[in-house]
Amino acid sequence: MASLVETSRTTPPRTRDIARNAGLFLVTFAVFVAAWEGFLRVLDISAILVPSPSSVVGALHTSLTTRPTGPGSYLSGAVSTYAAAISGFAIASVAGVLVAIVLAQSLTLERILVPYIVGFQTLPRIAIAPLFIIWFGNETESKIILATLVAFFPVLMNSLAGFKSTPPERIEYLRTLGATRLQLFWRLQLPGATPYVFAGLEVALVFAILGVIVSEFVGGRRGLGVLILQSHYSIDVAGVFSVFVILIVIGLTLRMLLVGARKRVAFWAEGEDSAAL
Amino acid sequence: MTDFADRPTAGTQTESPGGVPVVEFQGVSKTFTTRSGESIEALRDVDLSVQPGELLTIVGVSGCGKSTLLRLVAGLVQPTSGRLLYEGEERTGARDDLGVVFQESVLFPWRTVLDNALVPAVIKRARRAEVEPRVRQLLADVGLSGFEKKYPFELSGGMKQRTALVAALSTEPSVLLMDEPFGALDAMTREQMNVDLRRLWQERSNTIILITHDVAEAVFLGTRALVMTPRPGRIKADMEIDLGAERDISLLGTAEFATLTGKVRRELDMN
Numbered sequence: 119m120a121s122l123v124e125t126s127r128t129t130p131p132r133t134r135d136i137a138r139n140a141g142l143f144l145v146t147f148a149v150f151v152a153a154w155e156g157f158l159r160v161l162d163i164s165a166i167l168v169p170s171p172s173s174v175v176g177a178l179h180t181s182l183t184t185r186p187t188g189p190g191s192y193l194s195g196a197v198s199t200y201a202a203a204i205s206g207f208a209i210a211s212v213a214g215v216l217v218a219i220v221l222a223q224s225l226t227l228e229r230i231l232v233p234y235i236v237g238f239q240t241l242p243r244i245a246i247a248p249l250f251i252i253w254f255g256n257e258t259e260s261k262i263i264l265a266t267l268v269a270f271f272p273v274l275m276n277s278l279a280g281f282k283s284t285p286p287e288r289i290e291y292l293r294t295l296g297a298t299r300l301q302l303f304w305r306l307q308l309p310g311a312t313p314y315v316f317a318g319l320e321v322a323l324v325f326a327i328l329g330v331i332v333s334e335f336v337g338g339r340r341g342l343g344v345l346i347l348q349s350h351y352s353i354d355v356a357g358v359f360s361v362f363v364i365l366i367v368i369g370l371t372l373r374m375l376l377v378g379a380r381k382r383v384a385f386w387a388e389g390e391d392s393a394a395l
Numbered sequence: 396m397t398d399f400a401d402r403p404t405a406g407t408q409t410e411s412p413g414g415v416p417v418v419e420f421q422g423v424s425k426t427f428t429t430r431s432g433e434s435i436e437a438l439r440d441v442d443l444s445v446q447p448g449e450l451l452t453i454v455g456v457s458g459c460g461k462s463t464l465l466r467l468v469a470g471l472v473q474p475t476s477g478r479l480l481y482e483g484e485e486r487t488g489a490r491d492d493l494g495v496v497f498q499e500s501v502l503f504p505w506r507t508v509l510d511n512a513l514v515p516a517v518i519k520r521a522r523r524a525e526v527e528p529r530v531r532q533l534l535a536d537v538g539l540s541g542f543e544k545k546y547p548f549e550l551s552g553g554m555k556q557r558t559a560l561v562a563a564l565s566t567e568p569s570v571l572l573m574d575e576p577f578g579a580l581d582a583m584t585r586e587q588m589n590v591d592l593r594r595l596w597q598e599r600s601n602t603i604i605l606i607t608h609d610v611a612e613a614v615f616l617g618t619r620a621l622v623m624t625p626r627p628g629r630i631k632a633d634m635e636i637d638l639g640a641e642r643d644i645s646l647l648g649t650a651e652f653a654t655l656t657g658k659v660r661r662e663l664d665m666n
Contacts, residue, residue, distance in 0.1 A: 292518060
């Protein structure tokens with residue numbers, strides 16, 4: 119049949135793309151670091167204000183070698199911060215998706231509840247952090263609760279948008295096949311919403327970490343936020359920056375895990391966001 | 396909801412050589428009420444009977460109610476007045492023994508070609524082992540063998556509609572409803588799809604109701620063509636298309652074909 123030769127889209131050679139992107143990244147990163155170091159030297163900016171890359175690496179090295187583990191070390195700080203962030207993120211993800219599913223089933227329910235949700239969302243939730251310290255103490259609970267609260271809304275709103283984005287033609291199509299409401303949900307609404315859910319999760323991950331750091335600033339006893347404050351009090355700007363490096367490295371790793379999961383689960387919706395790490 | 400008390404039910408049944416009509420409209424009207432409270436008369440007093448094995452094409456400009464007609468058959472909407480009979484009987488609710496192909500591909504992007512073609516079987520909770528061999532055969536019949544594991548984003552528009560067609564045929568429906576199935580395709584692909592659909596229909600002798608705004612398509616495919624006029628939608632002309640059973644692409648250039656399409660066009664224009 120003549121129509122057999124209709125062309126089908128082929129996927130580009132991916133490994134070459136990845137290698138090229140990695141190469142590009144390394145080059146620009148090297149240029150950025152060199153420029154940073156160069157500017158500081160040429161403009162003679164005080165190391166107390168802005169540390170040079172070499173002094174940041176130095177501070178990082180000192181901290182990791184003089185106190186690799188135990189209280190006050192970067193390792194225990196990172197464990198404390200990310201255990202809370204990931205717990206909050208996980209709770210927020212499950213709760214956000216579940217509430218979105220409930221709201222998507224009933225327009226009435228959505229109309230009643232969404233004003234409250236949006237109203238609460240306009241309150242900067244990190245402003246509640248001091249209250250949580252009073253209510254739940256300066257231990258992990260406060261951090262997890264704040265992280266959950268901050269991460270919940272992006273998951274909820276994105277998932278809700280996803281569940282409501284189901285094309286009406288597809289619903290009608292399944293209805294002509296006699297699909298039940300449950301089948302519509304499992305076969306159509308849920309898989310169709312996954313790209314939206316992942317978009318929400320990506321924001322939520324960043325927010326959860328933000329929530330934990332803020333909680334640690336306000337009244338934590340452990341964690342990377344506490345380490346930042348300690349360096350800050352001793353006017354150790356290079357030390358502050360060295361914690362930033364840890365935050366960026368772990369944050370990027372977690373994000374890549376999430377993006378990897380999205381590419382497996384919502385592989386069919388790729389293309390919009392393939393430039394992201 | 397329906398009001399047909401004043402309508403004589405006996406005697407309206409058209410006696411036809413094909414036996415009991417697969418689908419029959421008896422004085423069906425449909426009026427929609429929009430959100431702003433305006434009422435729109437989509438169909439007025441439609442009488443129509445579809446015989447088994449017929450390939451009925453319905454042609455009309457957009458907004459003439461032809462999609463409403465199809466949605467009535469599918470049970471997605473109910474008539475405001477009049478009766479709708481399936482094999483001589485009245486039935487209510489959405490119908491699940493029909494195959495449907497819409498203009499926009501309704502393929503699920505997260506399912507492969509094979510899995511998309513199996514969607515009706517999954518929804519009807521049929522056993523995959525029973526349906527899959529038939530679906531694979533159908534895929535081969537429409538030229539999609541070797542594409543079973545591809546995803547919709549890897550297919551051309553024509554291939555997507557072929558997959559949708561296989562899905563619609565997978566449960567061996569009594570009637571196949573097609574709502575401008577090739578409307579989004581380019582002209583050359585559409586001609587090829589028309590030829591293939593004709594061939595499939597001849598091999599399997601399904602009853603097909605196909606809606607189109609393309610006069611040439613309506614004449615080329617149909618054993619019978621209806622012309623509809625808009626607002627309110629009414630059946631203006633009902634023509635047998637005597638172009639023989641064997642139809643291939645060369646038919647499009649013949650004088651007979653031109654005469655028939657000319658006739659349909661005149662019916663479409665005068666309103």
